[in-house]
Amino acid sequence: MKKILLLQACCIGLVTTVVAQTYTDAIMMKKKEICFAMMYDQGSWDEYWEGTNLISNANIGTFTRTTYMPMIAYGITNKLNVLLSTPYVSTKSDGGQLAGVKGFQDVNLALKYEAIKKDFGKHRVSALAVAQFGTPMSNYLSDYMPYSLGLGTQELTGRVIGQYEFNKMIYVRATAAYVWRGQTEVERPYYYNNGSYYTTFMDVPSAVNYQAVLGGWALKHNLRIEASYSTLNCIDGDDIRRWNMPQPTNKFEVTQAGFFAQYYFKSIQSIKGFSLMASYNQVLEGRNMGKATGVGGGITYQFTF
């Protein structure tokens, strides 16, 4: 569900809370295992970066984005998982008169492949690759930022994940991803992007994303906690012009820190298979996006088919 991070980090209004890790972590479903998850997060900001200049705007006030995301993960084999998710988003602000919006955002399908898993005594090295495709679920308008549900474009993400686990207790993980983005169709026949554009299509900048994670297991391997540091930078795009609305062509950049915890009820027979998740994220630095603080939670249920 780092997909959410990607999309959201790349929109000024979008929350950056990460409520689940499935797209970026090193965890695999075994063959015929299935996991249902329902996640929630809420991100808000009252300052945003206009280009690289952090400002507030009383005509937006405090902006809030709420996301509900159902997700399914399934083990095709022990080495290959498929993931499907589709967030439902609502946006609003407490300043100004612009109406918020709500609706389904994008459907995302990913394949996650575990290329390497090697144990050295009590230590383990693993390497994974994820290919992910996302496309809008509805005809929501991307060109209504910061309120828009998403960027309204097809996305293709290639990601590599490497993890080293010490003593089966503490692990470090690094991920790198390239997010290729296409165009979004908007509803105005002209826009300005360092020059005139006579079209209803906008190029949405592609991005690179890096993340470093320090994690560990506690409470007899029932609790997983992580601290993360991540960046996402669009490779091109324009800046929000002075006191103007953002638009999907903008060059979005974000650096953020996050905390994540997941408790598995493995040892309680009656609710075995369930887990609860919680997360907290803070944007530290950005460009053309809100300085968001996000909190999230979720529940998962896992069983074998």
Place this chain on the structure above:
Amino acid sequence: MKKIIAISLSLVLIIASVTSCENELPTFFKYTAYEFSTLDSDGGTWQPILFSSATDIAVAPPAAVGSPAYQAELATLKTATQNLTNKQREAITYWTNNPVLRWNEIALELAAKYNLIPPPNPDGTYTLPSAANPAGPPPFPFAHPPYTSRMLAYLSVAQYDGLITAWHYKYAYNRPAPYITDASIEYAYTKNSLPAYPSDGAVIAIVSRDILKAMFPLEHDYLNARAEEHVSSLMWSGSNTTSDIEAGTAIATAVKTAALARASTDKMGAAQTPKPVSDQIKQEAFDRFGWSWDNQETPVRPVGLTPRFGQVNMWNVPDVVAVRPVPPPAPGSAEFERDAKELRDIAKNLTTEQRKIANWWSDGLGTYTPPGHWNRRTKEYIVKYNMNPLRAARTFAYLNMAVMDAGVACWDAKYYYHYPRPIQTMNGFKTILGTPNFPSYTSGHSTFSGAAAEVLAYIFPQEASAVRAWAIEAAESRIYGGIHYRFDSEAGLTQGRAVAAYTIARAQADGADD
């Protein structure tokens, strides 16, 4: 392994299908040089706007075709057309034989670039753009719809008068095109019998450059560079010799001087009033009608946009009061409640089609404004109907005079009636478009569009029903956006049409229809 191959293959297919959806994004109108439907050899007899006739500007006769001086010019021109670089060829293709359209496009781009509302200062005050200190911040100008309508009117009128003058001397002196005198000179565009002296291209390049420099003082370098390339392309394309270009430049300079003299005294300088005047205008409206408009932004903007634009000199309407609409329904009246309820109903059940129309015509901050939108459509019709540069300039001149006059008339009504916007009269009402910083009645979009559509219906009668339908759609779009009541839009359309009647009456008498 098979699985991995299958997965890789499907990924490749997904990438291929996604990337094939990519469109090339046009940054200017893709048209090429074309054959003109008419040459309008009597164009020099048409009535100019700023002058009494084409002969107000004197142009000396050119050197004889057989003279050594002209022969030397031809030799220079021939060299210029040979061994062109790719960049020079691109310039020839870009500027075409109707560069009026390109300069209109440059004007729209600058409008979009400068159409940014001044932000508040940290202490909650606002600093307005100042022509005396164009660098700001904020930069000058704020190219809002009234500013842009006026900028386009001066640009188009100056182009038109310059070309009437050029046409007069072209046919008075009858110097043939260079490639006719010297068959070895290659001409890049469609051949015709239009005489070459003075150069119509040079008139357009120089007069457009100079009007736009006055309107966008921070863009001198950019505009000089565009004009330099345009003028050079006149030689690269084999269109004109040096003396053709010099004569065209002289006409442009004389026209520019007259146009900017008018602009300096048209009262635009007083349109953005100080707060005491703005407060007085508001109080007068309140005393008259019992209501007034308030800006709803935080921090509140102390003065609305150009309260005295309604007093700026009009081109063709003798008295703005002649096109002032009847008063709007009072807030709270049955008629008001009916239209207010319509807005709430639309906001509650907005269809995708309504949302699209609202955004299609929004033309808000950061764009070329509604006047720009109508200029863009006009440009497309000019190419569709193969107009020569003189006809094109005439079309833009009457369009943009009507659009500016519509703006003046609309602004007169806006500040005379000082009518509150829907977000002011309906507590908690939310919109999908930003509400502008000026009163509600009449709708600017509707007034601009009503006027523009009538002028276009007159010039392109085959398109009359299409352009009138667009105007109605533009007027509706503001209702869907939640920022105008239906009575604002309907009164605006009517007002715009009334303004256009004056414009069209003048156009019908200028000799071009004969």
